[in-house]
Amino acid sequence: MERVIGTDELASGERRSIFVDDIPALVIRLGDTWHVIEDVCTHDGQPLTTGEVTDCSIACPRHAARFDLRTGKALCMPATEPIRVFKVEIRDGAVWAAL
Ligand code: FES
Structure with a gap:
């Protein structure tokens, strides 16, 4: 696993663009839950960053497809394929992620 961010670096509701194994990714903190997703929409490649x-x-900011942060599943059109979701571990005061 790769260390992606310290747990004190984001407040709940905040996000940050990162790379995990050279893959553009987005880390999002929701309360004490951390999500790390591939930051590329499967519909037409738009970054999901914002x-x-x-x-x-x-x-997705471009055509409004939605993806489940836990599973990556595409929840509505125009996307039909899931985004990749990284496995996440919290240890040593940091968030670690891997596919
Ligand atoms: S590029 Fe994301 S919905 Fe079209």
Whole structure:
């Protein structure tokens, strides 16, 4: 696993663009839950970086497809394929992630 961010670096509701194994990724903190997702929409490659987060899902800023932050599942059109979601561990005061 790769260390991606310290747990004191983001407050709940905040996010940061990172790379995990050279893959563009987005780390999002929701309370004590951390999500790390591939930051590329499967519909047409748009970064999800600024997408609206609600109910544990993120919306693509371009055409509004939504993805579940836990599973990566595409929740509505126009996306049909899931995004990749990284496994996450919290240890040593940091967030660690790997596919
Ligand atoms: S590029 Fe994301 S919904 Fe079209």
